Amino acid sequence: PPHISKLYLPQEALIGEDDKLTANEYLMQRIQQQQNENSRAIQYSIxxxxxxxxxxxLSVPEQMEEMERLNEQIAELEEDKEYQDQRDVNTDHDEKRIVNALEFMGIPSHLAEDMNMPLSSLSPGLRKKVLLALVILCPCDLLLLDEPSAHLDVIGLIQLxxxxxETPNNSGHDDEHSSKPPTILLVSHDLDLVNQVATNIVELRESKLFYYNGNYTDFTxxxxxxxxxxxxxxxTISKKKDTIHGTIQHLKEQNPSRRGGAKKKQRQIDSQRKKLERLHQKEGKESSLSGTDIKRTQELLQRTEKTGKTGVLPVLGDKDTQFIFRDPKSQWGEPLILAYEVGCMADPPYKLCSPNLQSSDNALTKKDGFLFDFVDLCIDEGGRYCILGANGSGKSSLLRILAKHDPPAEGEIKHALNVDIALVHQELADGMVESGIRDGAADALSFLSLLYPKKSQQDIRGELTNFGIGPVQAVTNLRFLSGGERVRVSFAALMLRDPQVLMLDNPTLNLDAESVEALIDGLSxxxxxxVFISHDTHFIRSLDPVCYVLMEEEGKLRRVVGGVETYLRSFTKRQ
Known part of the structure; x- marks a missing residue:
């Protein structure tokens, strides 16, 4: 409605020409746009x-009282509008607010005070923090968030x-004219976040909206x-149908013993068939469970009763969300990857930390211009490893080095002989699909056939099915695949190589809750x-990996004894 001021934050900060702006320019631009939006909403209300x-x-006493009440409302709205108009020229004040908002979101002060680098040069996590700073900087009535936790590190998640x-004032907002908290509508697959903040759940299923009170646990x-x-x-309906089928079969087998018996038998058969037709109609209206849905629901309910853990129910009548990984055929019996004092330069070489001395194992800070400069790591065969760390600390760069995609700036990486490593992330998935389109592939099936000409269509279809790409999606134009479907196709493409090591960079980023549960099940x-990077605590907790944290200031990789829960507690104590 026109009298409601809105603020929409997309999943990605770079929209259109925004990638050419610096972070400060982007935020100043959005603040001005929101002030205009707020002024229009207030003017419409007036x-x-x-x-x-x-x-x-006015001759009616009751309406005279209503007039006084409306006059008070207009006075308040005009005061708010005058405040918004005055704010338009207060650039110095906004610049101070920008620094405070960025620091609140967990961006280091030396970066927050000098955000004159292009948005495109920042890591996805830092760009997301810049975007979420708008929640503090731009008061509104309705806040719309698309995957707000995507790319965020732990400190970013805590601040989110x-x-x-909390109300805007409690979250560091200094605007007394916007103390009323907004109504928030968010789309998120982060189950921990939804459990903590949601008061109502809206589910889109079968092209209809279903409303539930409570958080995600209440919803499930x-x-x-x-x-x-x-x-x-x-x-119950199935049993009734079986009974009717049995009755019809019994009537058919009966021989009419007297005159007119055949007509009577036919009337009885027709009557039973009408009952059967009514049951079919009732089943179609009231139930969307297929045979597969029934089996999966029964299995989940049985598993829940045994373990006491609440899982995510399959979306009834929806596509299969499975992830099935074929086990590797080769075995080494030795560590597959060894990293010795590995370093990686920042690109572009913006100042990421204070100038410091030459790094060593005992140094407190890393060398200037490096993302990290002293990483030691041993990846054992069959192990589960999670790399944690702040946004911009170099986790994705480290994963690319470990996967043999990029060479280290210093140090040494050793891989077991002929070990095959598959790296999966959204940019790679998009790149694979775009390259397939350039090579003339119209759909996933033809794309994988180009990559693996010696594989039969049956093998390729089977691999696509393993990752939830059914017969219809397999022949759907690649351009029309969603981000999650592109990730599934890239999984299928890489697993056709039979890799021994999977490296995943934020694998849950474009997956819905059901798909995340299916991915957890498949990887387990x-x-x-x-080896994976993730800030999705539910995903990490479910896989129970050995956790390491890439220390931003030190430039080293440290083992986290106690796993992700210990890591989370260390941040909670700081708040």
Whole structure:
């Protein structure tokens, strides 16, 4: 509605020409746009109230009281509008607010005070923090967030929760004219975030919206109850249908013993068939459970009863969300990757930390211009490893070096003989698909056929099916695949190589909650070696890996004893 001021934050900060702006320019531009939006909403509200006032009869006491109340509302709105108009020219004040907002989001002060580098030069996590700073800088009535936790490190996630749970003033906002917290509508696959901040859940299923009170745990509990009810209903109807089929078969086998018996038997058969048709119609209206859905729901409910853990129910009637990884055939019996004092230069070489001395194992800070400069790591066969760290610390760069995609600036990497490493991330998935389009591939099936000409179509279709790409999606134009579907196709493309090591960079980024659960299930069953980067605590916790943190100031990799929970507690104590 026109009287509601809105602020929409997309999943990615770079939209259109924004990548040419510096972070400060981008934020100043968005602040001005939001002030204009707020002024328009206030002006519309004033005009609406004035129209109501014109229709009042002042000779009626009750309407005279209404006039006074409306006058008070207009006075408040005009004060707010005057404040917004004055703010338009207060650039110095906004610059101070920008620095405070960036520091609140966890961007180091030496970066927050000098954000004159292009947005495109920042890591995805830093760009996301710049984007979320707008929640503090731009008060609104309705806040719309698309995957707000994507790319964020732990400190960013903690501050995001504070932003969404507390009023603007409590989250560091200095604007007394915007103390009322906004209504928030967010799309997110981060189950921990949704559990902590949501008061209502809206589910889009079968082209309809379903509304639930409570957080994600409450939602899954209600969905589970609904699934049980629907399952029982489906089973009951199935039993009735079996009984009717049996009755019809019994009537057909009967021989009419007297005159007119054949017509009577046919009437009875027709009556049973009408009952059967009514059951079919009732089943179609009230149940969307297929045979596969029934089996999966039963399995999940049985698993829940045994373990006491609440899982995510399959989306009834929706596509299969499975991830099936074929186990590697080769075994080495030795470490697959060894890293010795590995370093990586920042690119571009913006100042990432204070100038410091030559790095060593005992140095407190890394060399200037380096993302990291003293990483030691041993990847054992069959192990599970998670690399944690702040946005911009170099986690993705380290993963690319370990996967043999980039050479280290210094140090040494040793790989086991003939070990095959598959690296999966969204940019790689998009790049693979775009290269397939350039090479003339129209769909996923033809794309993988180009990559693996010796593989049969049956093998390729089977691999696509393993990753939830069904017969229809397999022949869908590559351009029309979603981000999550492109990741699935890249998984299928890489797994056709039978790699022994999987390296995943934020693998849950474009996956919905059901797909995340399916990915967890598939990786848990896989016997290969897994190294991944993720800030999705539910995903990390479920896989229970050995955790390392890439220390931003030190430029070293440190083992986190106690895993992700210990890592989270270390940040919670700082708040």
């Amino acid at each position: 005009e609406t109230i004035e129209e109501k006032m014109e229709s009042l009869d 929760r504070r932003l969404l749970l 509990r209600q969905r589970r109850q609904d699934a049980v009810t629907q399952l029982r209903h489906t089973v 069953k896989w016997r290969g070696t897994l």
